[in-house]
Amino acid sequence: MSNLETQSESNPSPAAPPAPQAPAFAAASQPSYARTLFLGADGLRPGWGFAFYVLMFYAAQSLAVELARARDLGAGRLWSDLLEEFLNFLAALIPSIVLARIEGRPWRLYGLPTREAFGRRFWTGVVWGISAISLLMFALYGLHCFSFGHMVLHGARMVRFAAYWAVLFVLVGLFEDFLFRGYSQFTLGRGMGFWPAAIALACAFGLTHLRNGGEHWPGLLAAAFIGFFFCLTLLRTGNLWFAIGFHAAWDWGETFLYSVPDSGMVAPGHLLSSSLHGPDWLSGGSVGPEGSVLCFLVIALFWVLFDRYYMKGQRSREKNPARQPSSGS
Numbered sequence: 183m184s185n186l187e188t189q190s191e192s193n194p195s196p197a198a199p200p201a202p203q204a205p206a207f208a209a210a211s212q213p214s215y216a217r218t219l220f221l222g223a224d225g226l227r228p229g230w231g232f233a234f235y236v237l238m239f240y241a242a243q244s245l246a247v248e249l250a251r252a253r254d255l256g257a258g259r260l261w262s263d264l265l266e267e268f269l270n271f272l273a274a275l276i277p278s279i280v281l282a283r284i285e286g287r288p289w290r291l292y293g294l295p296t297r298e299a300f301g302r303r304f305w306t307g308v309v310w311g312i313s314a315i316s317l318l319m320f321a322l323y324g325l326h327c328f329s330f331g332h333m334v335l336h337g338a339r340m341v342r343f344a345a346y347w348a349v350l351f352v353l354v355g356l357f358e359d360f361l362f363r364g365y366s367q368f369t370l371g372r373g374m375g376f377w378p379a380a381i382a383l384a385c386a387f388g389l390t391h392l393r394n395g396g397e398h399w400p401g402l403l404a405a406a407f408i409g410f411f412f413c414l415t416l417l418r419t420g421n422l423w424f425a426i427g428f429h430a431a432w433d434w435g436e437t438f439l440y441s442v443p444d445s446g447m448v449a450p451g452h453l454l455s456s457s458l459h460g461p462d463w464l465s466g467g468s469v470g471p472e473g474s475v476l477c478f479l480v481i482a483l484f485w486v487l488f489d490r491y492y493m494k495g496q497r498s499r500e501k502n503p504a505r506q507p508s509s510g511s
Contacts, residue, residue: 228373307427396446443470
């Protein structure tokens with residue numbers, strides 16, 4: 183075999199390059215603008231979620247007020263007031279259920295686990311709440327700014343009014359605490375952090391008391407301060423049941439047991455012919471005890487006591503406070 187043939191066998195000619203292929207076109211896989219606008223990596227964006235919640239709540243509450251006031255159910259509109267508070271709670275509750283389905287989250291994350299409904303934490307809150315308002319009232323009594331008067335209710339009528347105000351203020355606690363510290367707190371907390379959201383919503387909670395007759399700025403500040411304290415209880419206990427119990431007991435103590443104005447409102451069916459007197463900054467005046475400077479001291483004291491009592495075993499929850507856990511289902 184010649185050298186030329188050997189060289190040609192050892193060095194074969196290179197294969198021809200493959201023919202160019204047409205580019206493969208595929209449908210765009212990027213999410214739509216609307217989806218990007220409303221949805222983030224963890225679901226509905228916090229700002230939109232809060233805005234939708236507020237809009238749905240106001241629409242539902244307007245209907246609730248109309249239904250409750252459409253007909254006088256008797257007893258000086260006391261039964262209508264009870265119905266209104268129940269419908270207000272539903273107006274705050276239903277939008278959160280709708281948004282929970284949209285966002286794919288368990289509803290218990292918003293602070294009202296049904297497994298703990300009216301359980302130990304609720305009744306612990308009741309004890310703390312009645313203790314706080316009692317401490318405030320006895321401090322005012324010791325400073326000669328409060329007089330007990332005499333009992334004006336007796337027998338079955340006393341029991342009926344005590345039960346009525348207990349039920350109504352539980353509904354008030356459910357409504358107001360869930361509205362300001364349920365879905366709203368969870369959602370704004372995702373966007374700005376737990377404590378900035380708590381400050382904003384506590385201020386909003388205080389401002390809502392402007393609609394009460396006889397309310398003044400000390401009472402608004404006290405309501406905001408109490409609402410901020412309730413945010414601490416939410417963070418430490420993981421749900422709203424302690425706050426609801428405290429809230430209901432505090433209002434029941436003011437309105438029925440000690441028979442003084444509650445956020446500027448004097449209700450019928452109170453137990454005593456009590457009275458407040460002395461300078462408004464100390465007695466609270468037309469606002470009631472919440473307008474007294476002593477109210478801030480009492481809530482500050484209970485803040486410290488609660489912080490100490492619920493300190494152990496709670497620090498892990500505070501590592502990620504924007505997503506406070508909620509036990510139960």
